[in-house]
Amino acid sequence: MTELNSSFSEKKEASSLDKLKQYIYQKMIDHDICEYGYLFVDKFEILNPIIVTNFPENWMKLYHRFKLHMVDPIVNFGFDSPKPFFWPDSLGKMTTRDKKFLSHADKHSVSEGYSFTVHDAKGNFSILSITKMSGEHDFDNLLGVYRAEMQMMLMDIHKSCIGTDY
Template sequence: MDSRLKYSGFIPADESNSNVCLNLELEKLLGDLQGASYAYFAAPRNREVAPLIISNYPSRWLKAYKNANYHLIDPIIHHGLKSCAPFSWSDALQAASCDKSRELFRRSSQYRICSGATFTLHDACGMFSSLSLCNSGPQADFERRMADQQGQLQMALIRFHSRLLSLRAMDELFPEPQTGPLSARELGVLKWVMMGKAYREIALICAISERTVKFHMSNISGKLQVCNAKQAVYEAQRQGIL
């Protein structure tokens, strides 16, 4: 695999094109397996948030999967959370103890998503990610290809995951649930702004990048319908948020 991949424009400013760009970059990393059906899954292990899914599975299935939070009963995800080594989907299905998990597999079979292999990654930030490849041909041929290319595929997962996190902060990928107009993180950033802290100082205090602080302030200004940080503080105080 060519490790000198070019990532310019990896994540465009236009969010509507973002997933298309992510799919293309992941497909580059898959090398000889371009054209295969795949799914990249990522989520923090210690937070209940919507996962990030990059996939070329049928759009109807992806929509149903996300809307119903099927990741909570997906035997592939459950098995992956307990596994460090690549595994076949048949292994995950055998280990499934929940009838709902087996029923999910039957539903996915309607979209020809019923046989495959999954590679996993547990990173230092507490994130779990996986790369699943769906088999659409003879099982023996698929197993042979997975065995021959397992090192390449594991590295593809590591590189894609690492690059994604270098370009998007955790708060951007997995926003915290909101109990009001501002998330807990946004409220925390705005409080430090109110206290006169510079973006650089807030970044150090919150252990995030200065770019992420600016990202939060941009969101805050948009939600409060103001133009700058000073106006955001005033409007938040007027609304009783601060």
């Protein structure tokens, strides 16, 4: 019986993740955003985040395999930032490890972006990053038009991950 419950739970989780992926994808398309990454994690159990992204596949394979969210300077800055930020603003005092990480990300065309954050009272954290990988958009104009909507959207996504109001 435990095996059956476990299987049902895994299918339910996969279905929820698929719905989350579709929701985020549709919201990004609606806002004319081509490249994005979303991460949700319990700050006290950081090893198993939920990640939804369309960043390059090779980069994400490395990111998952080596649990790079734990050393990602953008994610680490987001842990301490209550407000959205341009990536260059987060890189004031970079360590050698930060520089190496960003150099590696840049090789996979993940180099310039803007991130929105949500922190809740239960210790959960979400970050939504949109990147300027393709150069198809006027990135600054896009942010000017959608910045407030993107923050609210992230709050809605975060709420769906925790399954309750804050």
